[in-house]
Amino acid sequence: MIEVRNLTKRYGDVTAIHDVTFDVNKGEILGFLGPNAAGKTTTMRVLTCFMPATAGTARVAGYDVFQQSLEVRRRVGYLPENAPLYMDMRVKPYLEFVAKIKGVDPRERDKRVRRVMGICAIEHVSDHIIGHLSKGYRQRVGLAQALVHDPPVLIFDEPTNGLDPKQIIEVRELIKSLAGDHTIILSSHILPEVSMTCQRVVIINKGTVVAMDTPANLNTKLKGSQTIILQVKGPVKDVLTALKAVDGVVEVKTKGSERDSVWRYDVESHPGQDIREHLAAKVVQNNWGLMELTTVGMSLEEIFLQLTTEEEGVQA
Ligand SMILES: Nc1ncnc2c1ncn2[C@@H]1O[C@H](COP(=O)(O)OP(=O)(O)O)[C@@H](O)[C@H]1O
Numbered sequence: 001m002i003e004v005r006n007l008t009k010r011y012g013d014v015t016a017i018h019d020v021t022f023d024v025n026k027g028e029i030l031g032f033l034g035p036n037a038a039g040k041t042t043t044m045r046v047l048t049c050f051m052p053a054t055a056g057t058a059r060v061a062g063y064d065v066f067q068q069s070l071e072v073r074r075r076v077g078y079l080p081e082n083a084p085l086y087m088d089m090r091v092k093p094y095l096e097f098v099a100k101i102k103g104v105d106p107r108e109r110d111k112r113v114r115r116v117m118g119i120c121a122i123e124h125v126s127d128h129i130i131g132h133l134s135k136g137y138r139q140r141v142g143l144a145q146a147l148v149h150d151p152p153v154l155i156f157d158e159p160t161n162g163l164d165p166k167q168i169i170e171v172r173e174l175i176k177s178l179a180g181d182h183t184i185i186l187s188s189h190i191l192p193e194v195s196m197t198c199q200r201v202v203i204i205n206k207g208t209v210v211a212m213d214t215p216a217n218l219n220t221k222l223k224g225s226q227t228i229i230l231q232v233k234g235p236v237k238d239v240l241t242a243l244k245a246v247d248g249v250v251e252v253k254t255k256g257s258e259r260d261s262v263w264r265y266d267v268e269s270h271p272g273q274d275i276r277e278h279l280a281a282k283v284v285q286n287n288w289g290l291m292e293l294t295t296v297g298m299s300l301e302e303i304f305l306q307l308t309t310e311e312e313g314v315q316a
């Protein structure tokens with residue numbers, strides 16, 4: 001549903017994102033997790049046609065965000081970091097106004113506005129002035145404006161930022177209830193938020209994607225499993241099978257680029273087990289060439305340290 005390929009955005013000398021690539025499947029909630037200044041907002045602004053990228057491409061629902069931005073906008077609901085609310089307007093007239101500028105058929109407008117007010121549970125404040133609402137309710141109005149033209153894709157930039165624990169839970173539940181019918185990207189700098197809400201997580205740091213996995217797998221990685229990189233000269237299929245059979249191996253990935261039949265293997269091991277010598281022995285037993293064996297320092301762990309990993313008062 002969303003395809004991001006090698007996206008780079010520079011602001012003058014500042015490279016905000018570099019070579020960002022990921023996909024979001026239809027009906028999925030993808031967490032876009034990263035510390036401050038990682039490039040989350042920049043990526044989302046490109047995807048919502050707010051500004052062009054410096055390089056790379058992005059497609060939403062099959063349309064290119066640069067060349068077919070009208071088609072993209074029609075299909076995307078966007079909740080920016082600061083919801084675009086008119087504080088002195090009342091809720092329902094505001095949503096009717098947004099529906100109008102988003103091109104909702106005049107005959108459908110009233111029905112649509114009532115529907116999104118129902119979804120976001122704001123019917124009872126429909127004639128309240130937005131500026132008088134609590135932050136949690138304002139955020140719901142922000143979600144309602146993103147939904148009003150019934151877009152299949154939703155992009156929410158740190159939607160629970162600044163809310164109190166009770167409001168956070170409510171907004172999360174609301175977002176979860178939108179999945180399935182919608183494809184959602186949700187950004188956050190809070191680890192538990194994405195683990196609870198999202199099926200898959202992309203971790204971005206200093207403008208580059210550093211990990212992409214399910215919350216469960218990321219958790220294992222966080223708990224200190226180790227990645228060992230091997231360069232082995234030998235028949236790739238056999239090497240792969242042999243490495244996978246070594247005790248303590250969780251996963252082995254090969255990375256293309258064949259050079260004189262030397263392939264790179266990324267071996268992920270169970271936490272707390274040093275399997276380097278077993279891997280080396282296996283390669284040597286088979287008379288393959290062991291060109292390199294290194295462990296990767298858990299850079300992921302360092303990034304996690306910068307994320308908010310606990311939330312006071314929020315219980316799932
Ligand atoms: N309009 C801008 N002009 C210059 N630099 C910017 C601008 N917007 C963002 N940046 C820089 O780009 C980087 C990524 O920012 P941003 O996408 O807002 O990150 P995040 O949303 O993850 O906090 C940061 O270093 C930020 O200072």
Ligand SMILES: [Mg+2]
Nearest residue numbers: 040041042081
């Ligand atoms: Mg941001």
